[in-house]
Amino acid sequence: MSGTEKWIAFITIIVREVRRFLRIWPQTLLPPAITITLYFVIFGTLIGPRIGPMAGFNYIEFVAPGLIMLSVITNSYGNVVSSFYGAKFGKSVEELLVSPVPNYIILTGFVMGGVARGLGVGVIVTLLSLFFTRLNVEHIVVTCSVVFLTSVLFSLAGFINAVFARSFDDISIIPSFVLTPLTYLGGIFYSIDMLPGLWEGVSRANPILYMINAFRFGVLGVSDIDVGWAFLMIGLFIVGLYAYSMYLLVNSKGLRS
């Protein structure tokens, strides 16, 4: 394929992915909006004032970046895992596999579909958060790059989950039992400085902690960890997951026998 043909194929995959999540917006865009509104009402407005300031900010201001990242992470992951597994289950993935589209375009197209939904939901949630608190972005480049790279990372993770999944149960196990606990324990609702020494150390092994704190640094200018270290970690994860995803796309028995 020529460069132009590859570009057309790439855009085609993204358009199809965006069309898919827009077509089922009551399942993809509405739930995170409602969930995050409830988080803001409960943790921000009702409980937040009793907790008091954290890292020099009102509690609602402190949790807002984490809640935005929570939405971005779960939606990026959820979009790719459900779309790719659905295509595999319904065999429509064969439309792509029999076409001349190179594997890296297929993977990047699905990842960008996940990023589109992750960032789309991120924007919706950010707009909703403005009803409850002020968000003065301190470092716009850090904010945008962290949210984009995190979305890429979790889209790749969703792709790997989809390749391995053999049933619809398999695509909910990782989000329920790995992703959600790691996200909640990743410092959305608290600063790890508040934890006892052992648990602070354990928390530092959680990669999501770095993403949430880097994003919080971008928005509020405060972080529990070094932002450079966070970028390095996100970058390494992306490289590793991308390489593994490509390996699966070429070699997986679930796609080609």
Add this chain to the structure above:
Amino acid sequence: MTESALTIRNLRKAYDNGFEALKGIDLDVEQGDFFALLGPNGAGKSTTIGILCSLVRKTGGQVKIFGLDIDSRFSEAKKYIGIVPQEFNFNQFEKIYDILVTQAGYFGIPRRLAEQRAEKYLRLLDLWDKRSTQAMMLSGGMKRRLLIARSLVHEPRLLILDEPTAGVDIELRRSMWHFLREINRQGTTIILTTHYLEEAESLCRNVAIIDRGRIVQNTSIKSLLKTLNREVFIFDTRDAIETLPDLGGLPGHLLDEHSFEVEIQKSDSLNGVFDRLSRQGVEIVSMRNKANRLEELFVSLVRANSDEPAAEENEEVA
């Protein structure tokens, strides 16, 4: 010399469980041909097609599409192929117009041209009125036509149809035959697998019969039919008969009180049979072949092959 549309040499496929689905097949399909690939279930037809469209990895051998090796010039070779699979493998929730435009996009066709092609093939296959309908809402016959339209949207030079008329009613089957003949006439090479041997006999010029991973026959349909040296006819009588008339020693038997069947060698004349029946006062009102001729040949070839000791008896897992 013109390149063959498809060249297969020593193609092998062994699955992880050890089952050898293809045991080194050779096949050539000339450009412009209408070619039938026949075989019983599990013979290796779908595995062969799977390898051509890269859904199955071959274990050994070489495949060329219009001279392009699928290992070294994979992307270019794929552009030449259109696949109509056995199963409905489109997104059932998508509108059928979007399915075609998207498929064209995967082949790098610009949006405007993709839309024109989608309209052209949806109209040709009588689906244009349903363009905004979700695929899941179509009838079985419409879904089959959608598969064909999708396979043509990038205008391939080689169209491979895997059981395209399975489960399709007779009227629709005939209209699909007409359509396929027309695109073949316009220059598209077609390879067809089918269980309806009448379909292969009616449409195809050349045929390969595959059984247990080996090609057991590869010739023209005409040459194949010439090898058939006997036919069974059914005669319907005007008046009821109680016993089988004297057929001059030809094998036959009574089917019911108004019909009987008789097996006739190609060297024998039907006139002799009619003379003999007339002399006995048996009036024939109609006659027909008992079975499809190609079907008889197919069964005899596969049966002959199954008499040979098989390397393994296993289930295909393609």
